[in-house]
Amino acid sequence: MQPIEIDMKYLEKIQNLMASMVERGKNLRPLMRQVAADMHDAVEENFEQQGRPRWQSLSSAYAKYKAKKKKTAESKILEFRSALRRSITEKSDATQAVVGTNLSYAAIHQFGGTINIPVHTNILHFKKYKSGKHKGKTLFAKNNTKASYGMKSAIGAYQIKMPARPFLKITDNDLINTITRRFIDFYMLNK
Numbered sequence: 001m002q003p004i005e006i007d008m009k010y011l012e013k014i015q016n017l018m019a020s021m022v023e024r025g026k027n028l029r030p031l032m033r034q035v036a037a038d039m040h041d042a043v044e045e046n047f048e049q050q051g052r053p054r055w056q057s058l059s060s061a062y063a064k065y066k067a068k069k070k071k072t073a074e075s076k077i078l079e080f081r082s083a084l085r086r087s088i089t090e091k092s093d094a095t096q097a098v099v100g101t102n103l104s105y106a107a108i109h110q111f112g113g114t115i116n117i118p119v120h121t122n123i124l125h126f127k128k129y130k131s132g133k134h135k136g137k138t139l140f141a142k143n144n145t146k147a148s149y150g151m152k153s154a155i156g157a158y159q160i161k162m163p164a165r166p167f168l169k170i171t172d173n174d175l176i177n178t179i180t181r182r183f184i185d186f187y188m189l190n191k
Contacts, residue, residue, distance in 0.1 A: 021187050029094050031186045035179055036090040036097035042174040043099055046167045047085050050077045055165040078109055078165055088168075099168065112164030119157045123150045 046052055055077050058066065066075055078084055087101040108115065125147035128138045141147035170179070 024187055027094065029092070031182060032092035032094065032097045034182050034186075036092040036099060038174070038178045038182060039097060039099040039170060040088065040090040042170050042178075043088050043168055044085075045174075046169055047076070047078065051165060051167075052169065052171050056163040078167060084109065084167070101168075108162050109165050110168055111166075112162050115160040115162060117158050117160065120155055122153050122155055124153050125150050 057063075058077060066080055070080070084101065084103060084106060087103045087106070088099060089101065091098045091100075107113075125141040125143065126138050126149055127141040127146050128148040129135055138148075
């Protein structure tokens with residue numbers, strides 16, 4: 001094995017650098033706070049670009065429903081009410097940086113899966129019009145306060161297959177260009 005030779009004129013600088021790195025490693029809170037913010041930015045970018053790589057499109061039935069409810073066809077995936085995106089939080093301490101959400105339905109979007117809907121009943125509300133342009137007609141009512149009567153309806157069991165849309169994903173680019181750079185800057189450049 002070939003011995004490693006170190007020119008003695010650099011030994012003190014190397015020792016000082018190593019001592020500085022050890023000292024900085026005793027308090028990683030500032031670094032972890034920055035890393036958590038970088039991870040949060042990466043998650044925001046996932047929502048902006050609708051996945052990196054791009055998430056699977058919505059089913060045609062859900063896209064129509066969403067467009068009807070939002071009155072726009074240009075609504076982003078996973079942002080029907082934006083609750084999921086708004087729920088993303090970051091947390092850090094001296095040893096870790098974490099980004100996540102506390103919403104119960106987040107996991108099915110992150111990992112995908114099958115939702116089993118059991119047999120259930122629903123009340124359909126109708127309004128019977130006695131005057132106006134719909135006189136003599138019975139139509140669905142928007143809510144039960146406008147309804148003349150209701151009718152119970154049985155709905156059979158069915159499944160909804162949800163594709164994975166990993167919104168809590170950190171890409172290689174995020175890791176290499178941003179987070180790794182934070183560690184280098186923290187230890188080597190005292191930032």
